[in-house]
Amino acid sequence: MxxxxxxxxxxxxxxxxxxxxxxxxxxxxxxxxxxxxxxxxxxxxxxxxxxxxxxxxxxxxxxxxxxxxxxxxxxxxxxxxxxxxxxxxxxxxxxxxxxxxxxKINVSEDRAVLHTALRASRQTTIELDGHDVVPEVHEVLEKMAGFATAVRSGQWKGHTGQRIRNVINIGIGGSDLGPRMAYQALHPFTDRDLRLEFVSNIDGAEFAETTHGLDPAETLFIVSSKSWRTLETLTNAATAREWTLAAFDGDASAVARHFVAVSTNTEGVTEFGIDSANMFGFWDWVGGRYSVDSAVGLSLMVGIGPENFTEMLGGFHDVDEHFRTxxxxxxxxxxxxxxxxxxxxxxxxxxxxxxxxxxxxxxxxxxxxxxxxxxxxxxxxxxxxxxxxxxxxxxxxxxxxxxxxxxxxxxxxxxxxxxxxxxxxxxxxxxxxxxxxxxxxxxxxxxxxxxxxxxxxxxxxxxxxxxxxxxxxxxxxxxxxxxxxxxxxxxxxxxxxxxxxxxxxxxxxxxDVDSFDQWGVELGKLLADTIAGELTAEHVASMDHDGSTTELIRRYRTGRGRG
Missing domain, CATH: 3.40.50.10490 (Glucose-6-phosphate isomerase like protein; domain 1)
Structure with a gap:
């Protein structure tokens, strides 16, 4: 052409x-x-x-x-x-x-944009503030591969010693859409004895339907939230924790065998009960919608295996070089x-x-x-x-x-x-x-x-x-x-x-726009935090909303018997 x-x-x-x-x-x-x-x-x-x-x-x-x-x-x-x-x-x-x-081309957040480093070869040097990020990327990939192999081989066992047969990815946005799409796309390359499911919607119906008929003793949750503050993800994770512990008489030690995390918030992950050794990190220079080839793709790697995941990274890298040269x-x-x-x-x-x-x-x-x-x-x-x-x-x-x-x-x-x-x-x-x-x-x-x-x-x-x-x-x-x-x-x-x-x-x-921030998404989260309290409180004296929103909240509260 x-x-x-x-x-x-x-x-x-x-x-x-x-x-x-x-x-x-x-x-x-x-x-x-x-x-x-x-x-x-x-x-x-x-x-x-x-x-x-x-x-x-x-x-x-x-x-x-x-x-x-x-x-x-x-x-x-x-x-x-x-x-x-x-x-x-x-x-x-x-x-x-x-x-x-x-x-740092993500100007509004003063961040680099280095999703291309996620698929760079070991021999590549990509420096951010004088620090080569490539070795860290491959360290995480190796850790992911070890975990994925352990789950796929049966070496990783649940709280009662049973083999994991169901893996559920809990995330939303880029922490859900990427792995979900890729797993469907590569279904012929998956281990058909291992069931991989995805939960993202805060609507409890998705969690209930996804876990219906599953044995908690054979189920592993991969919870993906960079900040460990995402409302939908942490709500579903908390529900998953309750569902799991109910099967083990509330024994909190079971969490460490049935949950792993993809996050950068070590404190939040450990408070949840996940062993920090089973936390897979990534970086603020990876946007969620560009993260399927990072640790966010851990569930995908479990599904298709480390070798196939590496092949996928090769395809990403091929295009990176094509685009660059x-x-x-x-x-x-x-x-x-x-x-x-x-x-x-x-x-x-x-x-x-x-x-x-x-x-x-x-x-x-x-x-x-x-x-x-x-x-x-x-x-x-x-x-x-x-x-x-x-x-x-x-x-x-x-x-x-x-x-x-x-x-x-x-x-x-x-x-x-x-x-x-x-x-x-x-x-x-x-x-x-x-x-x-x-x-x-x-x-x-x-x-x-x-x-x-x-x-x-x-x-x-x-x-x-x-x-x-x-x-x-x-x-x-x-x-x-x-x-x-x-x-x-x-x-x-x-x-x-x-x-x-x-x-x-x-x-x-x-x-001439910043393709790597998403402040509009943050507005909805902020407003939802306020309204969630107003929906669930026993009494609400006053609300600072427009007339339409206020009436919707009142009608919902009435319908839920909260006056």
């Missing part, structure tokens, strides 16, 4: 063109893209393909065990050249180097991010669908929702100025072919522009190869149908009743990107996750 060299116009040297403007909209490349979008608005995918017989190969990249097809996007060579110019004026290359070198015209995650910016900021798209055609990837859209929307759902720039452009795509989706019978009607005949990522796998796991062929036939058919639609004349030529033709026309011109993976295994899953991590980073650089 090739693009012309970025054009810096008449605005001086590259350094001068990157001088920080008041707004990204003041950048020369941004203005050119706005003008270009006006011209491209009249150009259809059918015209783009008809005018370029080599388009399919020119707008595709084959690397990292996949074929990335960008040809069915509403872009041409000029679009990519202008996006490359925008990336250059936003300092994308410099920001990539800053992240990998450990600079590959020229923009062949840099898959950078292209994904820039094309996303194109639709979000210049073509008026409000959301993006992620459509994996693999049942194993059924949790991927939910995982990517957090990755994208928590990272780039920001309203101020790095220096605190209000943005005057759209940030943060809305991510949604469902596995194919189920989605085809749910919301594809809107994709084909609705009035909204919704770019779609289709993810398909060449090599099947199931022995039902005919069904795998049908599954992927649907992928290719859907991307073709979305791109080119079906015209009035085509329907007429096919013999459609004239009165039905207006209702059956599909205008097409709906953009898609297809990622065709050679196979779905631990390495390719790491590759896929890292692609989207760096895609989100690319967007954040262009939008």
């Amino acid at each position: 090739s693009t012309p060299a970025p054009d810096n116009g008449t605005h001086g040297s590259p350094a001068a063109s990157r001088a920080e403007p008041r707004s990204r909209k003041d950048l020369p490349a941004w203005r050119k893209l706005e003008e270009h979008a006006d011209r491209m608005g009249e150009t259809t995918l059918r015209v783009l393909f008809d005018s370029d017989p080599e388009r399919a190969s020119a707008f595709a990249v084959e690397d990292l065990g996949m074929y990335a097809d960008f040809a069915k996007n509403r872009i041409n060579a000029e679009t990519l050249a202008l996006l490359a110019e925008l990336a250059e004026q936003c300092g994308l290359k410099e920001k990539i180097d800053a992240m990998f070198s450990g600079e 590959t020229p923009l015209e062949r840099n898959i995650p950078a292209l994904m991010g820039l094309i996303s910016v194109w639709y979000n900021n210049f073509m008026g798209a409000q959301s993006q669908a992620v459509l994996p055609y693999s049942n194993y990837l059924s949790h991927l859209p939910a995982y990517l929702q957090q990755l994208e929307m928590e990272s780039n759902g920001k309203h101020v720039t790095l220096d605190g100025a209000q943005v005057d452009y759209q940030t943060g795509q809305i991510i949604w989706g469902q596995p194919g072919t189920n989605g085809q019978h749910a919301f594809y009607q809107l994709l084909h005949q609705g009035t909204k522009l919704i770019p779609c990522d289709f993810i398909a796998v060449v090599e099947p796991f199931s022995h039902l190869e005919h069904q795998h062929d049908l599954l992927n036939a649907s992928v290719f058919a859907q991307t073709e149908g979305l791109a080119f639609g079906r015209s009035e004349q085509e329907l007429r030529d096919a013999g459609s009743p004239e009165e039905q033709i207006p209702h059956r026309v599909c205008k097409g011109n709906q953009p898609t990107t297809t990622l065709l993976l050679d196979r779905l295994d631990p390495r390719s899953l790491g590759t896929l996750i890292a692609l989207y991590e760096h895609k989100v980073f690319t967007e954040g650089v262009v939008w």
